[in-house]
Amino acid sequence: MRIGRIVAGVVALAVAGVLTACSSGTPAESANNSVALAAGSASSSTAATSSTTTVAPTTTTTTVPSTTVPTTTTAPPVAHTATTQAAPEYAAGVPCHITTGACADLSTHQAWIVKDGQVVYGPVSALGGRSSYPTPAGTFRVLSKSKNYFSREFQAHMPYAVFFYPGDAFHLGSLSTPSHGCIHLSSTSARTFFADLSIGETVQVIR
Numbered sequence: 308m309r310i311g312r313i314v315a316g317v318v319a320l321a322v323a324g325v326l327t328a329c330s331s332g333t334p335a336e337s338a339n340n341s342v343a344l345a346a347g348s349a350s351s352s353t354a355a356t357s358s359t360t361t362v363a364p365t366t367t368t369t370t371v372p373s374t375t376v377p378t379t380t381t382a383p384p385v386a387h388t389a390t391t392q393a394a395p396e397y398a399a400g401v402p403c404h405i406t407t408g409a410c411a412d413l414s415t416h417q418a419w420i421v422k423d424g425q426v427v428y429g430p431v432s433a434l435g436g437r438s439s440y441p442t443p444a445g446t447f448r449v450l451s452k453s454k455n456y457f458s459r460e461f462q463a464h465m466p467y468a469v470f471f472y473p474g475d476a477f478h479l480g481s482l483s484t485p486s487h488g489c490i491h492l493s494s495t496s497a498r499t500f501f502a503d504l505s506i507g508e509t510v511q512v513i514r
Contacts, residue, residue: 408509437485471510
């Protein structure tokens with residue numbers, strides 16, 4: 308009989324423990340339960356954390372190319388050398404020092420036409436003035452031209468006259484009779500001199 312009571316008491320205590328475990332219980336029990344729950348929560352939290360993969364932040368390194376500063380090279384100043392103008396080339400075989408114009412040699416009774424340092428016509432026969440009316444020697448310029456000039460001073464025709472000195476000219480005239488200062492040429496030569504010589508061109512007369 309006593310054993311039966313003891314068993315009944317043990318059963319009653321077991322039932323009460325079960326009911327206590329499902330209620331809020333006493334403060335001590337609540338604290339124990341809270342610790343248990345906290346532990347469970349920590350376990351759950353740890354489990355959750357362990358299941359989360361944390362990716363380390365990616366660090367991107369940008370390499371900035373070095374900037375090359377262009378180098379400006381200053382060229383040294385160019386030294387300018389003064390050029391010496393070449394001396395004019397005179398026509399070969401002509402006694403006059405001209406590059407363009409007419410040349411007359413009173414001692415040899417010859418005349419030429421020169422263009423750019425080259426003889427283009429001559430030598431041809433040319434007769435100057437008589438001793439009382441000598442042809443002036445020197446370097447002159449063509450002053451004027453007249454195809455049918457008439458000299459009132461000497462009452463003489465001077466066809467194809469090319470004047471290089473006041474009153475004196477190359478013109479068609481006798482090659483045996485000296486002039487009054489002009490230079491006589493044949494008909495063909497007089498026409499050529501008249502056509503080829505221009506106003507302002509050089510005329511050199513030498514003795």
